[in-house]
Amino acid sequence: MSDLDRLSLHVPEPAVRPGGEPDFSNVKIPKAGSVPRPEVDVAPEEIRDLAYSIIRVLNRDGEAVGPWAGLLSDDELLAGLRHMMTLRAFDARMLMAQRQGKTSFYMQHLGEEAVSCAFRKALNKGDMNFPTYRQAGLLIADGYPMVEMMNQIFSNESDPLRGRQLPIMYSSKEHGFFTISGNLATQYVQAVGWAMASAIKRDTKIAAAWIGDGSTAESDFHSALVFASTYKAPVILNIVNNQWAISTFQGIARGGSGTFAARGLGFGIPALRVDGNDYLAVYAVAKWAAERARRNLGPTLIEYVTYRVGAHSTSDDPSAYRPKTESEAWPLGDPVLRLKKHLILRGAWSEERHAQAEAEILDEVIQAQKQAEGHGTLHAGGKPSVRDIFEGVYAEMPPHIRRQRQKAGY
Amino acid sequence: MARMTMIEAVRSAMDVSMERDDNVVVFGEDVGYFGGVFRCTQGLQAKYGKTRCFDTPISESGIVGTAIGMAAYGLKPCVEIQFADYMYPAYDQITQEAARIRYRSNGDFTCPIVLRMPTGGGIFGGQTHSQSPEALFTHVCGLKVVVPSNPYDAKGLLIASIEDPDPVMFLEPKRLYNGPFDGHHDRPVIPWSKHDLGEVPEGHYTIPIGKAEVRRRGSAVTVVAYGTMVHVALAAAEETGIDAEVIDLRSLLPLDLDTIVKSVEKTGRCVVVHEATLTSGFGGEVAALVQEHCFYHLEAPVVRVAGWDTPYPHAQEWDYFPGPARVGRALVEVMEA
Numbered sequence: 001m002s003d004l005d006r007l008s009l010h011v012p013e014p015a016v017r018p019g020g021e022p023d024f025s026n027v028k029i030p031k032a033g034s035v036p037r038p039e040v041d042v043a044p045e046e047i048r049d050l051a052y053s054i055i056r057v058l059n060r061d062g063e064a065v066g067p068w069a070g071l072l073s074d075d076e077l078l079a080g081l082r083h084m085m086t087l088r089a090f091d092a093r094m095l096m097a098q099r100q101g102k103t104s105f106y107m108q109h110l111g112e113e114a115v116s117c118a119f120r121k122a123l124n125k126g127d128m129n130f131p132t133y134r135q136a137g138l139l140i141a142d143g144y145p146m147v148e149m150m151n152q153i154f155s156n157e158s159d160p161l162r163g164r165q166l167p168i169m170y171s172s173k174e175h176g177f178f179t180i181s182g183n184l185a186t187q188y189v190q191a192v193g194w195a196m197a198s199a200i201k202r203d204t205k206i207a208a209a210w211i212g213d214g215s216t217a218e219s220d221f222h223s224a225l226v227f228a229s230t231y232k233a234p235v236i237l238n239i240v241n242n243q244w245a246i247s248t249f250q251g252i253a254r255g256g257s258g259t260f261a262a263r264g265l266g267f268g269i270p271a272l273r274v275d276g277n278d279y280l281a282v283y284a285v286a287k288w289a290a291e292r293a294r295r296n297l298g299p300t301l302i303e304y305v306t307y308r309v310g311a312h313s314t315s316d317d318p319s320a321y322r323p324k325t326e327s328e329a330w331p332l333g334d335p336v337l338r339l340k341k342h343l344i345l346r347g348a349w350s351e352e353r354h355a356q357a358e359a360e361i362l363d364e365v366i367q368a369q370k371q372a373e374g375h376g377t378l379h380a381g382g383k384p385s386v387r388d389i390f391e392g393v394y395a396e397m398p399p400h401i402r403r404q405r406q407k408a409g410y
Numbered sequence: 411m412a413r414m415t416m417i418e419a420v421r422s423a424m425d426v427s428m429e430r431d432d433n434v435v436v437f438g439e440d441v442g443y444f445g446g447v448f449r450c451t452q453g454l455q456a457k458y459g460k461t462r463c464f465d466t467p468i469s470e471s472g473i474v475g476t477a478i479g480m481a482a483y484g485l486k487p488c489v490e491i492q493f494a495d496y497m498y499p500a501y502d503q504i505t506q507e508a509a510r511i512r513y514r515s516n517g518d519f520t521c522p523i524v525l526r527m528p529t530g531g532g533i534f535g536g537q538t539h540s541q542s543p544e545a546l547f548t549h550v551c552g553l554k555v556v557v558p559s560n561p562y563d564a565k566g567l568l569i570a571s572i573e574d575p576d577p578v579m580f581l582e583p584k585r586l587y588n589g590p591f592d593g594h595h596d597r598p599v600i601p602w603s604k605h606d607l608g609e610v611p612e613g614h615y616t617i618p619i620g621k622a623e624v625r626r627r628g629s630a631v632t633v634v635a636y637g638t639m640v641h642v643a644l645a646a647a648e649e650t651g652i653d654a655e656v657i658d659l660r661s662l663l664p665l666d667l668d669t670i671v672k673s674v675e676k677t678g679r680c681v682v683v684h685e686a687t688l689t690s691g692f693g694g695e696v697a698a699l700v701q702e703h704c705f706y707h708l709e710a711p712v713v714r715v716a717g718w719d720t721p722y723p724h725a726q727e728w729d730y731f732p733g734p735a736r737v738g739r740a741l742v743e744v745m746e747a
């Protein structure tokens with residue numbers, strides 16, 4: 001023993017802290033188009049490399065290149081751009097509304113719009129997402145009315161969830177959007193169960209599980225992987241690696257595994273990493289995974305490499321734990337600007353049309369907001385009834401809750 | 411003495427404990443560099459280094475499981491669960507492991523850990539930032555359960571908890587972090603700096619776990635409360651003009667039964683209040699004990715005021731929270747009975 005040094009505890013640290021120069025030199029970014037596209041029935045052990053690379057389609061010049069390119073038409077891409085722009089405008093307005101006291105809390109997607117917006121387009125009607133709080137693009141891209149989202153955010157008299165849930169914790173079975181839990185990771189394994197049910201019933205629907213980088217540390221994440229692996233469940237296991245979990249950098253959850261995608265390897269689950277700020281790449285990889293699932297080939301794990309540009313939530317101030325300019329140094333750029341550039345290069349879009357679309361979208365969002373505010377905001381105007389506290393705990397209200405409701409005067 | 415908020419008092423308790431004992435370590439989600447989402451551990455990593463105060467992966471079972479392992483080695487972990495609502499992934503480690511290690515090994519191994527967790531509502535946090543799970547701990551044999559109601563107690567009780575040889579669940583009413591909230595949400599919060607119990611010694615002191623404190627002497631009715639509801643009960647007593655004796659339990663387990671019994675023997679009436687849901691809540695335990703020990707002194711049935719038996723809603727927060735009006739009605743009811 002005498003020749004051994006004493007032990008010491010390893011505690012990972014991000015490369016820079018406030019006051020330092022942002023540094024992403026450790027993020028290895030392969031050239032767009034350089035990662036091969038395997039057949040969907042490939043054996044997982046043959047594509048282990050994909051868990052350590054980054055699939056990219058859009059290059060610096062805005063061209064779509066390589067084997068994952070060429071899946072989407074001009075119209076589809078224009079719709080995608082519109083969804084991302086809508087989500088961004090929606091976020092900006094709702095953040096402002098929160099600051100004005102119209103609601104208690106908000107969480108935005110800034111920089112991550114491509115992930116949920118493009119993913120939704122790879123699913124079919126009837127498929128089910130088990131989202132976190134940062135995938136509202138799944139609703140926007142599926143045409144869920146913004147007014148309904150705002151009614152929920154304002155907890156007003158038309159709130160589809162009757163004031164019970166924290167803002168942005170939407171639910172819509174019709175739009176394939178499972179009710180959001182505030183407890184992290186719980187839903188990841190539920191998605192696997194939903195997918196297993198679809199297989200048990202010999203259905204054709206698939207499920208998508210969603211989780212953030214930080215939350216992959218929860219046990220439910222690992223339970224999901226083992227069940228998905230064992231039963232070859234028709235599920236897409238999504239990890240949105242936006243580099244941060246509140247103040248905690250992704251290295252704390254990732255530990256020594258190199259990438260989050262690599263977590264899938266030990267379970268024999270094909271694992272891919274993709275440029276999360278590249279609408280075309282997100283769509284292509286999601287489509288690949290969806291096809292695997294639909295062909296009964298089992299689960300796929302996808303890590304979206306992106307960056308949380310904004311604060312974690314309206315309760316957070318990131319300047320306390322990361323350099324203020326870090327988002328500008330993020331090497332994968334802005335998903336909206338990258339798709340815009342590509343569409344202009346394709347001849348399908350222009351600066352003028354973009355500016356015009358921005359104005360139109362802002363107007364749509366403002367109109368929706370006006371309509372929603374007509375139904376009330378958290379502290380003013382129409383609100384859900386106090387009765388709604390007591391309804392819906394059970395299918396049928398038990399006597400003790402009825403007594404309590406009466407005691408409350410309703 | 412210094413003026414401290416409850417956040418500063420809790421931080422000071424950890425600071426004092428880490429200073430005195432190298433074996434005290436502090437960790438949890440966002441507690442290291444950033445100092446916790448409520449800033450309770452701010453500055454501790456800078457002062458004691460990142461092997462004594464650090465960020466963890468988001469895994470409550472991991473946090474509590476590793477704390478138990480460290481305690482088995484001989485450390486004294488004081489860990490943070492970001493919100494009490496997030497302790498459930500660790501419930502197995504807490505109830506099946508931490509609570510029983512001493513018993514099942516006949517003292518061969520022990521588990522001196524502290525789990526700090528912000529508890530209770532009043533911040534529009536919805537169903538996953540508002541829960542009061544204390545009864546899920548008091549029902550488990552082997553755990554101690556502490557709920558302070560002010561900075562002075564918070565510091566003394568937290569130091570006592572860290573020094574305690576057994577696992578302590580330390581629930582910090584988040585609505586009290588910055589001031590003594592009495593349920594009047596439409597009035598500005600009085601800061602702790604304007605309150606006697608915001609006066610906190612800078613150094614080491616302890617408050618024994620298991621000792622209640624009478625916050626208001628009275629002869630008409632005994633109100634048993636803890637955490638935020640202590641302040642609500644005091645407001646209700648003032649507003650109804652009913653001469654209530656308000657007991658702040660401070661520790662639910664062990665429970666200071668003597669103080670409760672003495673008071674109820676004097677007043678003959680008892681109201682128990684908590685934010686947590688009614689059914690199988692801690693109020694049921696207190697009511698049963700009062701019935702067992704004070705039956706012949708009681709002039710009226712024991713009344714409980716609690717959160718409704720539903721999940722904690724978002725928009726209807728103030729219809730859910732048992733504020734001074736509801737407690738006041740119970741006081742009137744028990745006086746008229």
Ligand SMILES: Cc1ncc(C[n+]2csc(CCOP(=O)(O)OP(=O)(O)O)c2C)c(N)n1
Binds near residue numbers: 184214
């Ligand atoms: C079980 C549980 N523990 C802790 C929290 C508190 N919490 C909410 S969001 C969050 C960070 C999650 O980070 P990540 O998974 O990376 O997702 P992101 O916010 O970056 O999208 C934490 C710790 C929670 N909601 N649930």
Ligand SMILES: [Mg+2]
Binds near residue numbers: 241246
């Ligand atoms: Mg994250």
